[in-house]
Amino acid sequence: MRNERLSNNYDIHTTILSNEAVAEAHYLLRCECPEIAQYARPGQFIHVTIPHGPGLLLRRPFTIYTVEGHEITMLYQIIGDGTKHLSEMPTGARLQVLGPLGNTFNFTPKPEPAILVGGGAGIASLMLLAVALRQKGIETLGLVGAQYHARLLSVSDLESIGITVHIATDDGSIGHHGYVTDLLTDLLKQTHCDRPTLYACGPHGMLAAVTQIAVDFEVPAQIAMENRMGCAMGVCLGCVCPVRTGTDSFEYQRVCTEGPVFNATDIAWNVF
Ligand SMILES: Cc1cc2nc3c(=O)[nH]c(=O)nc-3n(C[C@H](O)[C@H](O)[C@H](O)COP(=O)(O)OP(=O)(O)OC[C@H]3O[C@@H](n4cnc5c(N)ncnc54)[C@H](O)[C@@H]3O)c2cc1C
Ligand code: FES
Structure with a gap:
């Protein structure tokens, strides 16, 4: 299956409507971008200019x-200078936003249940995918992992659209004590009926683990x-990443245009 790539994108000068902390070191920024809002699809991203000097010439990518x-x-x-400066930008500050960019998650009108x-x-x-899945009436479960409770994200946003959420934290401060992939393995061991489709995003190691789990349980991801x-x-x-072209061969594909969404088993994880 090839994920859909879309071509409409706009470079918009806009104003920050709000930019607030939602968890430790995490912010939610809101701005008006009518054209991007109109065309945005699940998984697509924006490329944002952060106007703070020569160290930040390159834009930074963030998912819608x-x-x-x-x-x-x-x-x-907040990861480095760019996101630190971004977090300090007040309501009313100007921002330049390019998007929507990249391809999208795929789902057919009547697919299997989904696990995020x-x-x-x-x-x-x-999150946009979660909304789209729920709009299609697709049974969807959320597995959300964080380092610790104060960094836990999006649980109430997911629950507000009717998604049951299971939580894992590295230190056990809330939910399962361990990795979110432990929850996934346990869930798939219990799931005997419909084959779920997995949709994942997170650190590289987590994505590699999700891919292995998808292979072990023979579910698409x-x-x-x-x-x-x-x-x-x-x-x-x-931005390239290695994508399999055969049993022992791969080619580099651009995450910004061929991605960011890939079939998990297409990635040549052994090459990184
Ligand atoms: C398609 C896409 C969508 C993204 N969506 C989001 C999002 O919705 N929310 C979010 O918080 N982040 C997202 N990111 C990651 C985000 O773009 C980076 O965290 C951000 O660019 C860091 O900028 P910075 O100036 O703060 O850090 P920098 O000063 O650029 O980097 C600080 C340190 O972090 C490392 N680093 C920076 N970016 C990455 C990266 N992508 N992967 C691994 N290490 C990195 C650098 O090597 C460096 O050591 C996304 C990235 C991509 C490619
Ligand atoms: S970021 Fe330049 S090719 Fe993808």
Whole structure:
């Protein structure tokens, strides 16, 4: 299955409507981008200019978290200078936003139940998908992992659209003490009827583990990759990841244009 790639994108000068902490080191930024809101599909991202000096010449990519009317939000973690500066930008500050970019998650009108697996800020990439799945009436379960309770994201957002959420934290401060992939394995051991489709985003190691679990249980899995990016337009090749072309062969594909969504088993995890 090839994930759909869309071509409508817009470079928009907009104003921050709100930019608030939602968990430790995590912020939700809201801005008005009518054209991006109109065309955004689950898994797509925006490329954001952060206007704070020469160290931040390159834009930074963030998944579109929600769409409401003409507004979009992005849910982001403070990682380095760019996201730190972004978190300090007040309501009313100007922002340049390019999007929607990349391909989308695939689902057929009447697919199997869905399991969303989000690690840390990776859950941000699954929220538009969660809304779309629920709109189609698809039975959907959320597995959300975090380092610890104060960094847990999106649980109430998922629950508000009717998704049951199971939580895992590395230190056991809430939910299962361990990895979110432990929850996935346990769940698949108990699931004897419909074959679920897995949708995942999170740290590299988590995505590799989800892929192995998908292979072990023979269920399909789509993942959103979050490689570092330069242009996000398919030109610089700064974002490539190895994709299998045969049993022992692979080619590099661009996460910004061929991705960010890939079939999990297409990724040549042994090459990284
Ligand atoms: C398609 C896509 C969607 C994304 N969506 C989101 C999102 O919704 N929410 C969110 O919080 N983040 C998201 N990210 C990651 C986000 O783009 C980075 O965290 C951000 O660019 C870091 O910028 P910075 O200036 O703060 O850090 P930098 O100063 O650029 O980097 C700080 C450190 O983090 C490392 N680093 C930076 N980016 C990455 C990365 N992508 N993977 C691994 N290591 C990295 C660098 O090597 C460096 O050591 C997404 C990435 C991609 C490619
Ligand atoms: S970021 Fe330049 S090709 Fe993908």
